[in-house]
Amino acid sequence: MSTEKAVYFFGGGSADGRADMKNLLGGKGANLAEMANIGIQVPAGFTITTEVCTHYMKHTHSYPPALDADVRAALARVEQIMGSKFGDPVNALLVSVRSGARKSMPGMMETVLNVGLCSATIPGLVKKTGNPRFVYDAYRRLIAMYSDVVMEKAAGVEPAEGMGIRQQLDRLLDGVKKAKGYASDADISADDLQALVGQFKAKVKEVLGREFPDDPYEQLWGGIGAVFSSWNGRRAVSYRRIEGIPDEWGTAVSVQAMVFGNMGDTSATGVAFTRHPATGENVFFGEWLVNAQGEDVVAGIRTPNPLNEATKNEQNKHLPSLETAMPEVYRPLHDIRDNLEKHYTDMQDIEFTIQEGRLWMLQCRTGKRTGTAALNMAMDMLAEGLITNETAVMRVAPAQLDELLHPIVDPAAEKSADLVAKGLPAGPGGARGQVVFTAADAVEWAKQGKKVILVREETNPEDVEGMRAAVGILTARGGMTSHAALVARGWGKCCIVGAGALEVDVHKKQIRVGGRTFLEGATFTLNGTRGHVYAGQLAMMDATENPRFQQFMAIADGFRAMNVRTNADTPEDAAKARGFGAEGIGLFRTEHMFYGKGSEQPLFLLRKMIVSTTVAERRAALAELYPFVKKDIKATLAVMDGLPVTIRLLDPPLHEFVPQAHEERAKLAAALGISVEALAKRADDLHESNPMMGHRGVRLGVTFPEISEMQIRAILESAAELLKEGTKVFPEIMVPVVGMVSELEDQKKLAKQVEAEVLAKYKMKKIPHMYGTMIEIPRACLTADTIAETAEFFSYGTNDLTQMTFGFSRDDIGGFVPEYLEKKLLPVDPFQVLDREGVGQLVALGIKLGRKTRKKLKVGICGEHGGEPNSVEFCHLVGMDYVSCSPFRVPIARLAAAQAQLQYPRKKK
Ligand code: PEP
Numbered sequence: 001m002s003t004e005k006a007v008y009f010f011g012g013g014s015a016d017g018r019a020d021m022k023n024l025l026g027g028k029g030a031n032l033a034e035m036a037n038i039g040i041q042v043p044a045g046f047t048i049t050t051e052v053c054t055h056y057m058k059h060t061h062s063y064p065p066a067l068d069a070d071v072r073a074a075l076a077r078v079e080q081i082m083g084s085k086f087g088d089p090v091n092a093l094l095v096s097v098r099s100g101a102r103k104s105m106p107g108m109m110e111t112v113l114n115v116g117l118c119s120a121t122i123p124g125l126v127k128k129t130g131n132p133r134f135v136y137d138a139y140r141r142l143i144a145m146y147s148d149v150v151m152e153k154a155a156g157v158e159p160a161e162g163m164g165i166r167q168q169l170d171r172l173l174d175g176v177k178k179a180k181g182y183a184s185d186a187d188i189s190a191d192d193l194q195a196l197v198g199q200f201k202a203k204v205k206e207v208l209g210r211e212f213p214d215d216p217y218e219q220l221w222g223g224i225g226a227v228f229s230s231w232n233g234r235r236a237v238s239y240r241r242i243e244g245i246p247d248e249w250g251t252a253v254s255v256q257a258m259v260f261g262n263m264g265d266t267s268a269t270g271v272a273f274t275r276h277p278a279t280g281e282n283v284f285f286g287e288w289l290v291n292a293q294g295e296d297v298v299a300g301i302r303t304p305n306p307l308n309e310a311t312k313n314e315q316n317k318h319l320p321s322l323e324t325a326m327p328e329v330y331r332p333l334h335d336i337r338d339n340l341e342k343h344y345t346d347m348q349d350i351e352f353t354i355q356e357g358r359l360w361m362l363q364c365r366t367g368k369r370t371g372t373a374a375l376n377m378a379m380d381m382l383a384e385g386l387i388t389n390e391t392a393v394m395r396v397a398p399a400q401l402d403e404l405l406h407p408i409v410d411p412a413a414e415k416s417a418d419l420v421a422k423g424l425p426a427g428p429g430g431a432r433g434q435v436v437f438t439a440a441d442a443v444e445w446a447k448q449g450k451k452v453i454l455v456r457e458e459t460n461p462e463d464v465e466g467m468r469a470a471v472g473i474l475t476a477r478g479g480m481t482s483h484a485a486l487v488a489r490g491w492g493k494c495c496i497v498g499a500g501a502l503e504v505d506v507h508k509k510q511i512r513v514g515g516r517t518f519l520e521g522a523t524f525t526l527n528g529t530r531g532h533v534y535a536g537q538l539a540m541m542d543a544t545e546n547p548r549f550q551q552f553m554a555i556a557d558g559f560r561a562m563n564v565r566t567n568a569d570t571p572e573d574a575a576k577a578r579g580f581g582a583e584g585i586g587l588f589r590t591e592h593m594f595y596g597k598g599s600e601q602p603l604f605l606l607r608k609m610i611v612s613t614t615v616a617e618r619r620a621a622l623a624e625l626y627p628f629v630k631k632d633i634k635a636t637l638a639v640m641d642g643l644p645v646t647i648r649l650l651d652p653p654l655h656e657f658v659p660q661a662h663e664e665r666a667k668l669a670a671a672l673g674i675s676v677e678a679l680a681k682r683a684d685d686l687h688e689s690n691p692m693m694g695h696r697g698v699r700l701g702v703t704f705p706e707i708s709e710m711q712i713r714a715i716l717e718s719a720a721e722l723l724k725e726g727t728k729v730f731p732e733i734m735v736p737v738v739g740m741v742s743e744l745e746d747q748k749k750l751a752k753q754v755e756a757e758v759l760a761k762y763k764m765k766k767i768p769h770m771y772g773t774m775i776e777i778p779r780a781c782l783t784a785d786t787i788a789e790t791a792e793f794f795s796y797g798t799n800d801l802t803q804m805t806f807g808f809s810r811d812d813i814g815g816f817v818p819e820y821l822e823k824k825l826l827p828v829d830p831f832q833v834l835d836r837e838g839v840g841q842l843v844a845l846g847i848k849l850g851r852k853t854r855k856k857l858k859v860g861i862c863g864e865h866g867g868e869p870n871s872v873e874f875c876h877l878v879g880m881d882y883v884s885c886s887p888f889r890v891p892i893a894r895l896a897a898a899q900a901q902l903q904y905p906r907k908k909k
């Protein structure tokens, strides 16, 4: 272990730790320490570091030798401050044992509460509180939690469906309620509870083969070990995979004096956000329950009460707010809210408990928020003078912008829609899909390419994979701070919780609402921003043109050192990308004019050209094709009006375009005046065993120079005409799949010749343009110094470069990469996130060598990585001039580039 100290104390107005020690103390431990330091009342406790977790995992679940003594010493300090003693028969201290990773993983790890209750301490506590019901209720909760978390999950016991110890104990509890006719847990008497704990203990022994431990220290160490082990629990592992949290981090464990929100009507518990987590509005927002334990709020079992009058909604407007029910507690809580916001200068997510009228803070952490809320809060806090421009820019994760640019339900369509229920707006935007009722079904249906809405009765962290797979999440119960809501909001996923009108029957896979029944597969549309649930499929629209978004992006742009361009192949895409702030086109893939809308005729002519066997035939076909190519290029150059446009010469293997259908072949054969058989033979001749490494890219231009010639002419003539018409243009001619400078020189001769011809034709002296290359073959990186003698710019094609460097076929990774990810042989899909370790070295080397030859060499990226935040950061670090990505990702790349410059400043050009 690198740090000696394994246990950090907090409480009584001071602490060993601080907020910036999250790596060691986890978010929870670090913030408890911070709150103690700034004089906010927290129950005393201590945090065992993440390093101990790592040790525990590495050493077959054993602890560093000094830990036992350290824990005892810290516990003694807690006892002193709280005025009670762990295991004491007269005045027992009870503790909670909680997880806390560096980054919050809501509900993904385990907690054990009420540790220290045993036959030795119970009588004293009954006497002290005068409340046997409370004590036995706490004890039955301990047994249920402990047997589930420590004796079953952490012990690796895998019960059959429905036979988990927790479920079996719940059935005993339900049995008592039924037998006695109790409506809720709160009705169960002290005697019943006392009898029930006896049954609980017997059941634990029967099912798990071990006695429930009656020694407080055994309970404590069992809890600590189980929380550490829960780092490797299924839920936590899934969540980490989705969130990209490294397995090595580990969790800390905080052991903290218990305070009770369930000691009667002057006790309560709640969860709150210092600002609204869905809209960002500057209001104190939260939920609370009287006479309850904290878990009751987040588990989403009861619909909680609103914190204050200002934030009441449809679902809870009839329920009492804390503001009116306990004003003498609400006021100091509100002060703490102000205090925390000023101290942290960010929105905090807090948990509090009121024990017999006394307020205790149990947790604070930076609150998860939707993209909309992130943006609004950043802009508000900037205006309030709480944060600087730099901080505001760092406050929105680039991926969250996606959500702002994502579709919402068309308000016009919504007016006449079939509204079936209203719930709480837990996750933003709109979603429409078919309803499914289990996480497994959601995953399965999504795999089949279906869009699904996961419908559950209540929120449950076990569903995390299904929630991820679904386009939207809908639950009948739960509040805005329930786990599902937190998780969905973190992902920016459309989510509605607490739609109480829905009767969800998971077994029958159906929803009943208002006398109607909807079966699995029915289509629903959710408006997650309003909390409205509609039957059927509604129209959607884009949520752009938000002026705050524009202001925010303008601030971010002020910091950026890199330009952001777009990959666009049509004038329409180019125009859309300009709207998103693209500063040029980094990749215009010529071949895309042969796919999709309006491509029929150019495709036919291209095919004619491909199956030509003589130069004369091919030239004739190219001449016919020329006007189409020129028209597209010219229109795109015109849209980009003076911004640079990189136009790539034809890249893909030609056989991809050969028609397969008989009818198409017959038409083509007729046009060429040859037989269908002769055409088939020509097509067969084009077949390649390994087309990705075959006759493609510059190799086409070398073997069929007339193809390059036609394209270069189209580019330069378009430019010449636009210049004459008074439009500024700046085309960049780009050669793909280059491995050797000789290839580039070969094509450059052609380019020069065409340029001379075009200048003469238009009687011009100059057409400003550049001649450069894609860098997508490892050899090009290794010989970049010589390549830069001819190339005036490099554009990294990291799709092919990743393919060639890993030797992974980009078209076939589906067969093995998922398993590589599963087995952790790869941390992420390298086609999504640039592999800095391998591919990145080639990129960096290529830039270094290239700039050795040509100091001002312009360098960019046009592979898919150009719109992925982590990869954009890498591009910044290696000194690229620009990144280029698809239109929708342009704002993401702009923000990622700004954040990269703020974190790793480099000289701006
Ligand atoms: C690349 O290889 O990264 C690239 C942009 O080209 P394409 O995807 O068209 O092969």
Ligand code: MG
Residues within 6 Å of the ligand: 736, 776, 797, 799, 800
């Ligand atoms: Mg490529």
